[in-house]
Amino acid sequence: MPGTFETRLADLGETLPDAPAPAANYVPYVLLGDVLYVSGQISQDRDGFITGRLGDDLGVEQGARAARACALSLLAQVRAACDGDLDRLVRVVKLTGFVNSTPDFTDQPKVINGASDLFAEVLGDAGRHARAAVSAASLPLGVAVEIEGIFQVR
Incomplete structure (x- = not known):
């Protein structure tokens, strides 16, 4: 029975994907006591990678959808780290979002809001977090967004 x-x-029409496997020589997460560090999750959905560059071929709304997909992958990693029980999540502590964008694009925070909004919708106050949203000249596999997270779990 889901938690x-x-x-x-x-209720939001969302389902968690399987926790994505690492694409290189790293682990998807590290749990130290009650603090869970989740490696960067790149924008992907059922159709594959969400690619593109903000300020070039993607707009803010498309970028926010890519960030929301990253948030779902982050939650999938949290669920995996918590032996399948997402309700062990206490709170989102911090997100760092990287946005594949042109040098003159300045709406990185609006893009990463796609993830922040999902966490608030799903977790309420436990989803409110510290955050950074920065530009990147490019991201792995040409994806639009990558987000890493720090979480408190029980």
Whole structure:
């Protein structure tokens, strides 16, 4: 039976993907006590990688959807780290979002809001977090967004 957070996701029409496997020589997460560090999750959905460059061939709304996809992958990693029980998540502590964007694009925070908004919708106050949103000249595989996260779990 799904827990509270997965029920909220379903109410939003969202389902968690399987936790993506690492693409290189690193682990998807590290758990130290009650602090969970999740490696950067790149923008992808059921159709594959969400690619493009903000300020060039993608707009803010498309970028925010890519960031939302990253947030779902982050939650999938949290669920995997918590032995399948997403309700062990206590709070989102910090996100660092990287936006593949042109030098003159300045709406990185609006793009990363796609992830921040999802966490608030699903987790309420436990989803509110510290954050950085920065530009990147390019990202792995040409994806639009990559986000890493720090979480508190029980």
